[in-house]
Amino acid sequence: MAKEIKSVGIVGAGFTGKQIAAQTAQNNFVVKVYDSNPKSVEDAKKYITGVLKRKNLMDAIQDVSxxxxxxxxxxxxxxxxxxxxxxxxxxxxxFSQIDNLAPAHTIIGTNSSSYPVSKIESAVKRKDKVLNLHFYPPIPTRPMVDIMRGSETSEETFEIGKKWIEDIKCEPLVVNKECLGFVFNRIWHTVKKECLKIWDGGYADIKTVDTAWKIFTGMKMGPFTMMDGIGLDVAYAVEMSYYGESGDLNDKPPDAFKELVENGDLGLKTGKGFYTYRRRKK
Ligand SMILES: NC(=O)c1ccc[n+]([C@@H]2O[C@H](COP(=O)([O-])OP(=O)(O)OC[C@H]3O[C@@H](n4cnc5c(N)ncnc54)[C@H](O)[C@@H]3O)[C@@H](O)[C@H]2O)c1
Known part of the structure; x- marks a missing residue:
């Protein structure tokens, strides 16, 4: 078992993978970036190199392959x-491919937003060396990572994972017991659920809810603006996964939310979601 992480592999270098790679590289780790799509590898290289150049970390650029x-x-x-x-x-x-190819001591983490690693671990032999390591992009402004065990994860694996999170200058959010949504996504789910009920029930309009949230938290955006930014298809799928897990009707997203998605009103990316945006994007 490696007592110390020196070299980190990223498998899947899309929106989150490339950010994890950049955060890792700027904190003195060797980083190896892999994606099955050459375009993603190219985009990731551009993004990671750009981040490191802006921080004047020229040596770190050499440590990313x-x-x-x-x-x-x-x-x-x-x-x-x-x-x-x-x-x-x-x-x-x-996970199975990584298990077959990586050295025996290597820890495997998943950045999944909704699958506990206990649902993935059957694919590997090294069940003591798996973790949920869930990021909250954009990582530079939200430097925190949920860390959660699988059913056979060793304490040594957990401690090494936690130390790595600290070493890349993020806050480890320790999940003591398996929990859908980890730490903050679960809180955030409750906020979104209640906001959607206020909107669906006609108790207050979206602008009032967003304004209240912004004044109370000091944040720049309210929940409806944030859902529009993420994409209502994605936001709806996330809410449905909570409902699917709990089976509690109280978790079921409103039909009106589903209708927005079915109408193709997916938020910022289509020019209309909860809000209407002036410049329509295709
Ligand atoms: N987007 C978010 O805000 C966010 C936040 C936290 C966690 N996550 C989680 O991170 C994961 C990735 O999400 P994303 O938004 O970065 O997705 P994305 O679509 O931007 O990136 C996924 C990448 O994986 C690559 N890929 C697909 N099949 C592959 C394969 N067989 N081998 C190697 N690479 C492959 C794709 O080419 C793509 O570059 C998901 O599990 C998601 O739940 C996403």
Whole structure:
């Protein structure tokens, strides 16, 4: 078992994977970035190099390498973070590939937003070396990471994972007991659920809710603006996953929310969601 993480592999270099790679690289780790899509590898390289250049970390740029071959990417890594799309079968397949290719001591973490690693761990032999390591992008402004065990994760794995989170200058949010939504996403789910009920029930309009949230928290955006930014298709799917897990009607997102999604009103990316945006994007 590696007592110290020196080299980190990122599998899936999309929106979150490339941010995890940049945060890791700027804190003195060797980073190996892999994606099955060459365009994602190219975009990730541009993004990571840009971040490191802006911080004048020219040596760190040399410590990041990019791969389209998983075998080569995982040769000497101590930790691998999987950040491929949110699909359980895909995540299991990737975990199994990592298990077969990475050194025996390597810890495997998933950045999944909704799957506890206990649902993925059956794909690997090293069940004592798996973790949920869930980020909250944009990482520079939200430097916190949920850390949660699988059913056989060793304490040594957990402690090494927690120390790595601290080493990349993030706050570890320790989840003591398996929990859908980890620490903050669960709180955030409750906020969104109640905001949606206020809107659906006609108790107050979205602007009033967002204004109240902004004044109370000091944040720049309210929940409806944030859901529009994330994309209502994504936000709706997340709410449905909570409902699917609990089966509690109280967790069911309102039909009016579903209608927005079915109408193609997906928020900022389509020009209309809860709010209407002046410049319509295709
Ligand atoms: N988007 C968010 O705000 C956010 C926040 C926290 C966690 N997450 C989680 O992170 C994960 C990735 O989400 P994202 O938003 O970065 O997705 P994304 O679509 O931006 O990136 C996924 C990347 O995985 C690559 N990929 C697909 N299949 C692959 C394979 N077989 N092997 C290697 N790479 C493959 C894709 O080419 C793509 O570059 C999901 O599990 C999601 O739940 C996302």
């Amino acid at each position: 990019y791969y389209s071959d998983l075998d080569k990417a995982l040769k000497d890594v101590d930790l691998v973070i999987e950040a491929v799309p949110e699909n359980l079968a895909l995540k299991k397949k990737i």
